[in-house]
Amino acid sequence: MAREAAVAVENLETQVEERLIEGASGIPVLIFSLVMMLAGAGGVIGGVVRINTLDAADVSAVALIVVGALLFLAGLFLLCGLTMIDPNQARVVQLFGRYIGTLRIDGLRWVNPLTTRKPVSTRIRNHETAVMKVNDADGSPIEIAAVVVWQVEDTARAVFEVDDFVQFVSTQTEAAVRHIANNYPYDNHEGTDRLSLRDNADEITEKLSAELAERVASAGVRIIESRLTHLAYAPEVAQAMLQRQQAGAVIAARQQIVESAVGMVELALNRLAEQGVVDLDEERRAAMVSNLLVVLCGDRPTQPVVNTGTLYS
Numbered sequence: 001m002a003r004e005a006a007v008a009v010e011n012l013e014t015q016v017e018e019r020l021i022e023g024a025s026g027i028p029v030l031i032f033s034l035v036m037m038l039a040g041a042g043g044v045i046g047g048v049v050r051i052n053t054l055d056a057a058d059v060s061a062v063a064l065i066v067v068g069a070l071l072f073l074a075g076l077f078l079l080c081g082l083t084m085i086d087p088n089q090a091r092v093v094q095l096f097g098r099y100i101g102t103l104r105i106d107g108l109r110w111v112n113p114l115t116t117r118k119p120v121s122t123r124i125r126n127h128e129t130a131v132m133k134v135n136d137a138d139g140s141p142i143e144i145a146a147v148v149v150w151q152v153e154d155t156a157r158a159v160f161e162v163d164d165f166v167q168f169v170s171t172q173t174e175a176a177v178r179h180i181a182n183n184y185p186y187d188n189h190e191g192t193d194r195l196s197l198r199d200n201a202d203e204i205t206e207k208l209s210a211e212l213a214e215r216v217a218s219a220g221v222r223i224i225e226s227r228l229t230h231l232a233y234a235p236e237v238a239q240a241m242l243q244r245q246q247a248g249a250v251i252a253a254r255q256q257i258v259e260s261a262v263g264m265v266e267l268a269l270n271r272l273a274e275q276g277v278v279d280l281d282e283e284r285r286a287a288m289v290s291n292l293l294v295v296l297c298g299d300r301p302t303q304p305v306v307n308t309g310t311l312y313s
Contacts, residue, residue, distance in 0.1 A: 018156040021093065021101030026082050026108030036075030043068020081113035090155045091117040102155045120155045124224065129174050131230050134181045136197065141234035142186050146177045147227050148212060154220030162219045172215040180208050186233065197231055265292045
């Protein structure tokens with residue numbers, strides 16, 4: 001059996017890992033900010049009205065306008081910290097480039113308004129590769145494609161460890177499918193315990209899932225399932241391989257027919273001998289065995305010949 005090639009995947013040490021933060025409930029902050037903004041707007045309007053009434057710049061009126069403007073801006077600043085989080089979505093929070101944590105609680109949350117909040121979907125996704133032409137372990141050109149079900153498990157790794165985690169999963173999936181196809185033959189023509197892509201689909205997909213999980217672990221991605229969706233010989237060798245499969249099927253069928261025919265001949269001879277129907281010498285037994293095998297193993301109907309004489313003439 002051919003030796004399997006080892007998967008060379010270097011697991012780099014991760015620089016950052018996800019840590020969860022809750023933030024503050026957004027509803028109280030929203031109400032408080034709106035009150036501040038209304039109070040500030042009222043102060044500004046009241047100061048302007050006071051100045052217009054007195055026809056002079058009163059100190060208290062100016063102070064009222066300044067305080068009102070500050071209250072309005074403070075309320076507006078607090079509103080910038082509100083973040084809406086949908087179910088199965090996370091927000092990666094950074095403050096001046098430093099990773100603060102990840103928000104996973106859905107609903108309206110509030111964090112420091114100076115932070116940036118990058119959305120990352122944690123929904124389950126499918127990735128289906130294009131049909132690729134590769135060579136199997138025997139060197140035969142085949143066409144293969146696969147679908148991978150995956151999900152972001154660590155949002156910090158997904159954002160900071162790779163450039164684009166979606167493209168990363170796509171590239172690594174194609175590389176893993178090519179590697180698996182190169183390590184196993186399309187068919188097990190030798191009849192050994194060697195795994196093949198066509199006959200051992202479940203075992204092959206398990207190995208594909210394991211290799212994929214190792215390849216995308218640095219991006220914080222979890223592989224849920226992988227399946228081969230397309231597997232066929234390349235068009236230039238498909239006809240020759242089909243003839244080879246047909247010949248193998250014919251040989252297997254003939255072998256089964258011969259084994260069954262031998263059993264039937266043995267049973268017939270034993271029954272004749274047990275019941276004493278006829279006493280045959282070795283030459284006649286051989287002739288009878290030959291005739292029975294011709295009848296039972298032939299692929300065309302036989303034409304019986306009726307012997308009107310004796311058994312020996």
